[in-house]
Amino acid sequence: MKKLPLNKAFTLLEPGPVVLVTTHDGLQSNIMTISWTMVVDFTPVFAITTGPWNHSFAAMRKTKECVIAIPTVDLLDKVVGVGTCSGTDTDKFAKFKLTPLPASQVKAPLIKECLANIECRVIDYNKKHSIVILQGVAAWVDAARKERRMLHAVGDGTFIADGRKLDRRQAMRAKLPAGV
Amino acid sequence: MKKLPLNKAFTLLEPGPVVLVTTHDGLQSNIMTISWTMVVDFTPVFAITTGPWNHSFAAMRKTKECVIAIPTVDLLDKVVGVGTCSGTDTDKFAKFKLTPLPASQVKAPLIKECLANIECRVIDYNKKHSIVILQGVAAWVDAARKERRMLHAVGDGTFIADGRKLDRRQAMRAKLPAGV
Numbered sequence: 001m002k003k004l005p006l007n008k009a010f011t012l013l014e015p016g017p018v019v020l021v022t023t024h025d026g027l028q029s030n031i032m033t034i035s036w037t038m039v040v041d042f043t044p045v046f047a048i049t050t051g052p053w054n055h056s057f058a059a060m061r062k063t064k065e066c067v068i069a070i071p072t073v074d075l076l077d078k079v080v081g082v083g084t085c086s087g088t089d090t091d092k093f094a095k096f097k098l099t100p101l102p103a104s105q106v107k108a109p110l111i112k113e114c115l116a117n118i119e120c121r122v123i124d125y126n127k128k129h130s131i132v133i134l135q136g137v138a139a140w141v142d143a144a145r146k147e148r149r150m151l152h153a154v155g156d157g158t159f160i161a162d163g164r165k166l167d168r169r170q171a172m173r174a175k176l177p178a179g180v
Numbered sequence: 181m182k183k184l185p186l187n188k189a190f191t192l193l194e195p196g197p198v199v200l201v202t203t204h205d206g207l208q209s210n211i212m213t214i215s216w217t218m219v220v221d222f223t224p225v226f227a228i229t230t231g232p233w234n235h236s237f238a239a240m241r242k243t244k245e246c247v248i249a250i251p252t253v254d255l256l257d258k259v260v261g262v263g264t265c266s267g268t269d270t271d272k273f274a275k276f277k278l279t280p281l282p283a284s285q286v287k288a289p290l291i292k293e294c295l296a297n298i299e300c301r302v303i304d305y306n307k308k309h310s311i312v313i314l315q316g317v318a319a320w321v322d323a324a325r326k327e328r329r330m331l332h333a334v335g336d337g338t339f340i341a342d343g344r345k346l347d348r349r350q351a352m353r354a355k356l357p358a359g360v
Contacts, residue, residue, distance in 0.1 A: 008336075010335055011334050011335040011336050014215055014216070014332075014333055014334060014335035015196060015332035015333065015334055015335075015340055016195060016196010016197065016215075016332055017196065035194055035196075035219075036194070036218050036219045036220065037218060038216050038217060038218035038227060038228075038229060039215075039216045039229065039335070040216065040229050040309050040310070040311065041229075041309075045309070047218060047227060047229075047309070047311060048218075049218060049219065049220050049221075049227075073346075076346055076348065077348075077351075080348045080351045080352060081351075083352075083355060084351060084352065084354060084355055124308070124309065126306055126311075128304070129220050129221075129225070129227070129304065129313055130220070131220065131227060131306075131311070133309055149343065150340075151346075152194075152195035152196055152332070152342070153194055153195065154191050154194060154195050155190055155191040155194035155195075155219070155356075155360065156188075156191050156349065156356065156360050157347070157348055157349030157350070157351075157352035157353065157356055158345055158346065158347050158348065158349060159345070159346045159348060160195055160330075160342045160343065160344070160345055160346070161343040161344045161345075161346060162332070162340045162343050163329065163340065163341040163342050163343025163344070164340070164341045164343070165338055165339070165340055165341075166253075166256055166331075166338065166339040166340070166341060167337070167338050168256065168257075168260045168337055168338065168339060169336065169337030169338060170337070171257075171260045171261075171264060171337070172260060172263075172264065172337035173337065174264060175263065175264055176335075176336065176337055180335065180336050
Protein backbone atom coordinates (compact mmCIF):
# COMPACT_ATOMS: atom_id res chain seq x y z
CA MET A 1 0.00 0.00 0.00
CA LYS A 2 1.22 3.46 -0.93
CA LYS A 3 0.52 6.51 1.21
CA LEU A 4 -2.28 8.77 -0.07
CA PRO A 5 -2.17 12.46 0.95
CA LEU A 6 -4.79 12.93 3.67
CA ASN A 7 -6.46 15.81 1.84
CA LYS A 8 -7.42 13.36 -0.93
CA ALA A 9 -8.79 10.64 1.34
CA PHE A 10 -12.36 12.01 1.24
CA THR A 11 -12.46 11.11 -2.48
CA LEU A 12 -12.46 7.43 -1.47
CA LEU A 13 -15.79 7.76 0.38
CA GLU A 14 -17.51 10.57 -1.50
CA PRO A 15 -18.65 8.21 -4.32
CA GLY A 16 -20.64 6.24 -1.72
CA PRO A 17 -19.03 2.77 -1.88
CA VAL A 18 -19.73 -0.16 0.37
CA VAL A 19 -16.82 -0.34 2.82
CA LEU A 20 -15.29 -2.79 5.25
CA VAL A 21 -14.55 -1.38 8.70
CA THR A 22 -11.92 -3.10 10.83
CA THR A 23 -11.44 -2.86 14.60
CA HIS A 24 -9.10 -4.47 17.11
CA ASP A 25 -10.41 -4.93 20.65
CA GLY A 26 -7.03 -5.70 22.24
CA LEU A 27 -7.39 -9.44 21.67
CA GLN A 28 -8.55 -9.86 18.11
CA SER A 29 -9.42 -8.04 14.93
CA ASN A 30 -12.88 -7.92 13.40
CA ILE A 31 -14.47 -6.61 10.20
CA MET A 32 -17.93 -5.31 9.41
CA THR A 33 -19.56 -4.35 6.11
CA ILE A 34 -21.05 -0.85 6.16
CA SER A 35 -22.77 1.14 3.45
CA TRP A 36 -24.20 3.91 5.61
CA THR A 37 -21.27 6.35 5.47
CA MET A 38 -20.85 10.03 4.61
CA VAL A 39 -18.08 12.58 4.21
CA VAL A 40 -18.48 15.41 6.74
CA ASP A 41 -15.35 17.46 6.11
CA PHE A 42 -12.42 17.55 3.68
CA THR A 43 -9.76 17.16 6.40
CA PRO A 44 -11.19 14.33 6.25
CA VAL A 45 -14.00 13.71 8.72
CA PHE A 46 -16.49 10.91 8.09
CA ALA A 47 -19.79 9.84 9.63
CA ILE A 48 -20.91 6.22 9.78
CA THR A 49 -24.14 4.80 11.16
CA THR A 50 -23.49 1.92 13.54
CA GLY A 51 -24.47 0.86 17.02
CA PRO A 52 -24.65 -1.99 19.54
CA TRP A 53 -26.25 -4.28 16.91
CA ASN A 54 -22.78 -4.51 15.28
CA HIS A 55 -20.26 -6.60 17.25
CA SER A 56 -17.49 -4.21 16.10
CA PHE A 57 -19.19 -1.27 17.76
CA ALA A 58 -17.97 -2.17 21.27
CA ALA A 59 -14.34 -2.30 20.11
CA MET A 60 -14.74 0.96 18.20
CA ARG A 61 -16.19 2.71 21.26
CA LYS A 62 -13.54 1.26 23.59
CA THR A 63 -10.44 1.85 21.46
CA LYS A 64 -11.76 4.90 19.59
CA GLU A 65 -10.07 3.57 16.48
CA CYS A 66 -10.96 1.81 13.25
CA VAL A 67 -9.88 1.42 9.63
CA ILE A 68 -12.20 2.03 6.68
CA ALA A 69 -11.15 -0.31 3.87
CA ILE A 70 -12.50 0.13 0.32
CA PRO A 71 -13.24 -3.14 -1.50
CA THR A 72 -13.75 -3.53 -5.23
CA VAL A 73 -16.01 -5.57 -7.50
CA ASP A 74 -13.86 -8.71 -7.34
CA LEU A 75 -14.36 -8.80 -3.55
CA LEU A 76 -18.18 -8.76 -3.64
CA ASP A 77 -18.69 -12.22 -2.16
CA LYS A 78 -16.27 -11.49 0.69
CA VAL A 79 -18.11 -8.20 1.34
CA VAL A 80 -21.46 -10.01 1.47
CA GLY A 81 -19.96 -12.80 3.60
CA VAL A 82 -18.45 -10.36 6.11
CA GLY A 83 -21.80 -8.56 6.28
CA THR A 84 -23.85 -11.67 6.96
CA CYS A 85 -21.98 -13.28 9.85
CA SER A 86 -20.84 -11.96 13.24
CA GLY A 87 -17.49 -11.43 14.92
CA THR A 88 -19.02 -12.87 18.09
CA ASP A 89 -18.36 -16.38 16.74
CA THR A 90 -16.30 -15.89 13.55
CA ASP A 91 -12.73 -14.88 12.77
CA LYS A 92 -13.66 -13.04 9.60
CA PHE A 93 -10.07 -12.47 8.41
CA ALA A 94 -9.53 -16.25 8.47
CA LYS A 95 -12.94 -17.25 7.13
CA PHE A 96 -12.84 -14.87 4.15
CA LYS A 97 -9.10 -15.15 3.49
CA LEU A 98 -8.48 -11.45 4.03
CA THR A 99 -5.01 -10.37 5.13
CA PRO A 100 -4.57 -7.94 8.04
CA LEU A 101 -1.67 -5.48 7.62
CA PRO A 102 -0.38 -3.27 10.43
CA ALA A 103 -1.64 0.31 10.27
CA SER A 104 0.62 3.27 11.07
CA GLN A 105 -1.39 5.10 13.73
CA VAL A 106 -4.11 2.75 14.97
CA LYS A 107 -4.22 -0.87 16.18
CA ALA A 108 -7.07 -1.81 13.83
CA PRO A 109 -5.56 -3.49 10.75
CA LEU A 110 -5.58 -2.47 7.11
CA ILE A 111 -6.96 -5.07 4.68
CA LYS A 112 -4.34 -6.00 2.11
CA GLU A 113 -6.82 -7.15 -0.54
CA CYS A 114 -8.67 -3.81 -0.61
CA LEU A 115 -8.11 -0.91 -3.02
CA ALA A 116 -7.55 1.57 -0.19
CA ASN A 117 -7.56 1.91 3.58
CA ILE A 118 -8.18 4.93 5.81
CA GLU A 119 -6.98 4.86 9.42
CA CYS A 120 -9.48 6.66 11.63
CA ARG A 121 -9.98 7.88 15.18
CA VAL A 122 -13.44 8.16 16.72
CA ILE A 123 -13.88 11.83 17.64
CA ASP A 124 -17.58 11.91 18.52
CA TYR A 125 -20.70 9.76 18.83
CA ASN A 126 -24.30 10.88 18.38
CA LYS A 127 -26.14 8.25 20.37
CA LYS A 128 -29.62 9.49 19.42
CA HIS A 129 -29.06 8.73 15.74
CA SER A 130 -26.30 6.09 16.14
CA ILE A 131 -23.82 8.19 14.16
CA VAL A 132 -20.10 7.79 14.84
CA ILE A 133 -17.85 10.65 13.73
CA LEU A 134 -14.37 9.65 12.50
CA GLN A 135 -11.26 11.69 11.83
CA GLY A 136 -9.09 10.19 9.11
CA VAL A 137 -5.45 10.16 10.25
CA ALA A 138 -3.68 8.23 7.47
CA ALA A 139 -4.68 6.83 4.08
CA TRP A 140 -3.26 4.13 1.82
CA VAL A 141 -3.95 2.97 -1.73
CA ASP A 142 -2.83 -0.07 -3.67
CA ALA A 143 -1.45 1.77 -6.69
CA ALA A 144 -0.63 -1.46 -8.55
CA ARG A 145 -4.13 -2.94 -8.35
CA LYS A 146 -5.84 -3.45 -11.71
CA GLU A 147 -9.48 -3.82 -10.58
CA ARG A 148 -10.42 -0.40 -9.19
CA ARG A 149 -14.22 -0.39 -9.60
CA MET A 150 -15.95 0.20 -6.28
CA LEU A 151 -19.23 -1.40 -5.22
CA HIS A 152 -22.45 0.36 -4.23
CA ALA A 153 -25.12 -1.40 -2.16
CA VAL A 154 -28.71 -0.77 -3.14
CA GLY A 155 -30.04 -2.15 0.13
CA ASP A 156 -32.28 -4.83 -1.40
CA GLY A 157 -29.53 -7.43 -1.80
CA THR A 158 -28.31 -6.07 -5.13
CA PHE A 159 -25.13 -4.11 -5.75
CA ILE A 160 -23.93 -1.76 -8.49
CA ALA A 161 -20.38 -1.67 -9.80
CA ASP A 162 -18.73 1.59 -10.84
CA GLY A 163 -19.35 2.27 -14.52
CA ARG A 164 -18.17 5.01 -16.84
CA LYS A 165 -16.08 7.89 -15.52
CA LEU A 166 -17.18 11.41 -16.48
CA ASP A 167 -14.83 14.39 -16.23
CA ARG A 168 -16.21 17.79 -15.20
CA ARG A 169 -13.04 19.08 -13.52
CA GLN A 170 -13.03 22.33 -15.47
CA ALA A 171 -16.62 23.23 -14.56
CA MET A 172 -16.10 22.20 -10.93
CA ARG A 173 -12.72 23.87 -10.41
CA ALA A 174 -13.97 26.79 -8.29
CA LYS A 175 -15.72 24.39 -5.87
CA LEU A 176 -12.87 21.93 -5.29
CA PRO A 177 -10.63 22.09 -2.23
CA ALA A 178 -6.98 23.05 -2.89
CA GLY A 179 -4.66 20.27 -4.05
CA VAL A 180 -7.35 17.73 -4.96
CA MET B 181 -44.19 10.33 -10.70
CA LYS B 182 -45.50 7.17 -9.11
CA LYS B 183 -45.64 6.68 -5.35
CA LEU B 184 -42.87 4.48 -3.92
CA PRO B 185 -43.59 2.66 -0.62
CA LEU B 186 -41.73 4.56 2.11
CA ASN B 187 -39.97 1.44 3.37
CA LYS B 188 -38.16 1.22 0.01
CA ALA B 189 -37.08 4.87 -0.13
CA PHE B 190 -33.75 4.21 1.62
CA THR B 191 -32.69 2.17 -1.44
CA LEU B 192 -32.57 5.44 -3.42
CA LEU B 193 -29.80 6.88 -1.20
CA GLU B 194 -27.98 3.75 -0.01
CA PRO B 195 -25.99 3.47 -3.30
CA GLY B 196 -24.46 6.89 -2.55
CA PRO B 197 -25.65 8.99 -5.52
CA VAL B 198 -25.18 12.71 -5.98
CA VAL B 199 -28.55 14.30 -5.18
CA LEU B 200 -30.35 17.57 -5.71
CA VAL B 201 -32.01 19.01 -2.61
CA THR B 202 -34.86 21.46 -3.06
CA THR B 203 -36.23 23.95 -0.53
CA HIS B 204 -38.92 26.64 -0.58
CA ASP B 205 -38.41 29.62 1.71
CA GLY B 206 -41.98 30.96 1.42
CA LEU B 207 -41.12 33.16 -1.56
CA GLN B 208 -39.13 31.02 -3.93
CA SER B 209 -37.73 27.56 -4.50
CA ASN B 210 -34.05 26.73 -4.63
CA ILE B 211 -31.91 23.69 -5.41
CA MET B 212 -28.50 22.57 -4.18
CA THR B 213 -26.27 19.72 -5.27
CA ILE B 214 -25.20 17.48 -2.37
CA SER B 215 -23.10 14.33 -2.33
CA TRP B 216 -22.50 14.13 1.41
CA THR B 217 -25.54 12.07 2.40
CA MET B 218 -26.12 8.87 4.37
CA VAL B 219 -28.96 6.53 5.30
CA VAL B 220 -29.45 6.45 9.09
CA ASP B 221 -32.53 4.26 9.41
CA PHE B 222 -34.81 2.18 7.20
CA THR B 223 -38.00 4.13 8.10
CA PRO B 224 -36.29 6.10 6.30
CA VAL B 225 -34.09 8.58 8.12
CA PHE B 226 -31.24 10.31 6.27
CA ALA B 227 -28.30 12.50 7.28
CA ILE B 228 -26.88 15.20 5.04
CA THR B 229 -23.94 17.49 5.68
CA THR B 230 -24.81 21.11 5.01
CA GLY B 231 -24.56 24.46 6.75
CA PRO B 232 -24.69 28.22 6.40
CA TRP B 233 -22.31 28.06 3.40
CA ASN B 234 -25.24 26.73 1.37
CA HIS B 235 -27.94 29.33 0.57
CA SER B 236 -30.59 26.58 0.88
CA PHE B 237 -29.62 25.91 4.49
CA ALA B 238 -31.53 28.95 5.85
CA ALA B 239 -34.76 27.82 4.15
CA MET B 240 -34.26 24.26 5.34
CA ARG B 241 -33.75 25.38 8.94
CA LYS B 242 -36.71 27.80 8.81
CA THR B 243 -39.27 25.56 7.11
CA LYS B 244 -37.88 22.23 8.40
CA GLU B 245 -38.64 20.74 5.00
CA CYS B 246 -36.86 19.73 1.82
CA VAL B 247 -37.03 17.28 -1.07
CA ILE B 248 -34.17 14.99 -2.04
CA ALA B 249 -34.28 14.47 -5.80
CA ILE B 250 -32.20 11.75 -7.49
CA PRO B 251 -30.73 12.76 -10.85
CA THR B 252 -29.32 10.38 -13.45
CA VAL B 253 -26.39 10.39 -15.88
CA ASP B 254 -28.20 12.44 -18.54
CA LEU B 255 -28.58 15.28 -16.02
CA LEU B 256 -24.87 15.59 -15.15
CA ASP B 257 -24.37 19.08 -16.55
CA LYS B 258 -27.45 20.38 -14.72
CA VAL B 259 -26.16 18.76 -11.50
CA VAL B 260 -22.77 20.45 -11.94
CA GLY B 261 -24.42 23.75 -12.90
CA VAL B 262 -26.72 23.72 -9.85
CA GLY B 263 -23.70 22.94 -7.66
CA THR B 264 -21.56 25.78 -8.97
CA CYS B 265 -23.89 28.78 -8.66
CA SER B 266 -25.90 30.18 -5.77
CA GLY B 267 -29.59 30.69 -5.07
CA THR B 268 -28.70 34.12 -3.68
CA ASP B 269 -28.65 35.49 -7.23
CA THR B 270 -29.95 32.67 -9.45
CA ASP B 271 -33.33 31.06 -10.07
CA LYS B 272 -31.88 27.59 -10.61
CA PHE B 273 -35.13 25.99 -11.81
CA ALA B 274 -35.29 28.59 -14.62
CA LYS B 275 -31.57 28.66 -15.41
CA PHE B 276 -31.21 24.86 -15.68
CA LYS B 277 -34.67 24.21 -17.20
CA LEU B 278 -35.76 21.99 -14.33
CA THR B 279 -39.48 21.68 -13.64
CA PRO B 280 -40.84 22.04 -10.09
CA LEU B 281 -43.78 19.77 -9.27
CA PRO B 282 -45.92 20.13 -6.13
CA ALA B 283 -45.03 17.68 -3.37
CA SER B 284 -47.70 15.99 -1.25
CA GLN B 285 -46.56 16.85 2.28
CA VAL B 286 -43.98 19.63 2.04
CA LYS B 287 -43.79 23.00 0.25
CA ALA B 288 -40.38 22.25 -1.30
CA PRO B 289 -40.97 21.04 -4.88
CA LEU B 290 -40.21 17.73 -6.52
CA ILE B 291 -38.03 17.91 -9.66
CA LYS B 292 -39.88 16.42 -12.63
CA GLU B 293 -36.74 15.55 -14.61
CA CYS B 294 -35.28 13.39 -11.82
CA LEU B 295 -35.56 9.61 -11.45
CA ALA B 296 -37.01 9.88 -7.95
CA ASN B 297 -37.92 12.36 -5.22
CA ILE B 298 -38.13 11.94 -1.45
CA GLU B 299 -40.14 14.46 0.57
CA CYS B 300 -38.41 15.07 3.92
CA ARG B 301 -38.88 16.84 7.23
CA VAL B 302 -35.92 18.10 9.25
CA ILE B 303 -36.07 16.29 12.59
CA ASP B 304 -32.70 17.22 14.08
CA TYR B 305 -29.55 19.24 13.48
CA ASN B 306 -26.07 18.50 14.82
CA LYS B 307 -24.47 21.93 14.66
CA LYS B 308 -21.01 20.76 15.73
CA HIS B 309 -20.63 18.56 12.64
CA SER B 310 -23.13 20.38 10.37
CA ILE B 311 -25.29 17.29 10.01
CA VAL B 312 -29.00 17.68 9.29
CA ILE B 313 -31.21 14.68 10.09
CA LEU B 314 -34.18 14.14 7.77
CA GLN B 315 -37.24 11.93 8.06
CA GLY B 316 -38.56 10.78 4.68
CA VAL B 317 -42.35 11.28 4.57
CA ALA B 318 -43.22 10.42 0.94
CA ALA B 319 -41.31 9.06 -2.04
CA TRP B 320 -41.88 9.13 -5.79
CA VAL B 321 -40.27 7.46 -8.79
CA ASP B 322 -40.59 8.03 -12.51
CA ALA B 323 -41.41 4.45 -13.48
CA ALA B 324 -41.43 5.25 -17.22
CA ARG B 325 -37.95 6.76 -17.33
CA LYS B 326 -35.46 4.88 -19.51
CA GLU B 327 -32.17 6.31 -18.18
CA ARG B 328 -31.94 5.07 -14.58
CA ARG B 329 -28.17 5.14 -13.95
CA MET B 330 -27.33 7.30 -10.95
CA LEU B 331 -24.23 9.49 -10.65
CA HIS B 332 -21.53 9.31 -7.98
CA ALA B 333 -19.26 12.28 -7.27
CA VAL B 334 -15.60 11.51 -6.63
CA GLY B 335 -14.96 14.95 -5.19
CA ASP B 336 -12.16 15.91 -7.59
CA GLY B 337 -14.47 17.14 -10.35
CA THR B 338 -15.00 13.69 -11.84
CA PHE B 339 -18.14 11.57 -11.58
CA ILE B 340 -18.89 7.86 -11.97
CA ALA B 341 -22.03 6.49 -13.58
CA ASP B 342 -23.71 3.34 -12.31
CA GLY B 343 -22.32 0.29 -14.07
CA ARG B 344 -23.20 -3.37 -13.91
CA LYS B 345 -25.83 -4.63 -11.46
CA LEU B 346 -24.89 -7.63 -9.30
CA ASP B 347 -27.53 -9.73 -7.55
CA ARG B 348 -26.78 -11.17 -4.10
CA ARG B 349 -30.37 -11.19 -2.79
CA GLN B 350 -30.24 -14.82 -1.76
CA ALA B 351 -27.06 -14.44 0.33
CA MET B 352 -28.30 -11.15 1.84
CA ARG B 353 -31.87 -12.28 2.60
CA ALA B 354 -31.43 -12.64 6.37
CA LYS B 355 -30.07 -9.07 6.63
CA LEU B 356 -32.72 -7.26 4.57
CA PRO B 357 -35.62 -5.39 6.19
CA ALA B 358 -39.08 -6.90 5.58
CA GLY B 359 -40.76 -6.05 2.30
CA VAL B 360 -37.70 -4.65 0.50
